[in-house]
Amino acid sequence: MSEESNQEPPASLRRPYLSLPGVTGMPEFGEILAHMPAETQHRFESAGEFVKRLAHRVGKWRERLQEDEQPIILAMLPNGNAVEVWSLGEDGHSSVVVEGLLNNEPCMFITHQASFQILCYTQKVEPEKKRKIGFHVGGEEIKA
DSSP: OOGGGGSOOOHHHHSOSSOOTTTTTOOOHHHHHHTSOHHHHHHHTSHHHHHHHHHHHHHHHHHTSOTTEEEEEEEEOTTSOEEEEEEEEEETTTEEEEEEEETTEEEEEEEEGGGOEEEEEEEEOOGGGOOOOEEEETTEEEEO
16 A cells, blocks of 8 residues: 555545535534533524524525525425425424425425425525515514
């Protein structure tokens, strides 16, 4: 075995494959949880906290978009279909409920947060047709 094969790969190979707003530079979640009291950790892991963090992230992302762009969130279904999210909320401690469009028809999708996958992207839209996404936590609505 050559000496070269024991060397570390160049730093460029360890970079993320893509860069999305607010995704890189995140602290290790294991470190965060290790320093939290159990009650706080339990709340941190809740669907409500997930929905709040997502609402905050989408709001910050929207601030950086052009006037003719809006964020779109797709909830990925297990069969490969995607629901365009119009609203997202907590459903108990560990589940999320999505209301949106599937094949241009209104629908509701409920899933455990551990299996919930989303895709966020931007869409060009006429400024007067922009819409907010509703996030529901603890009886409160956050529009982002």
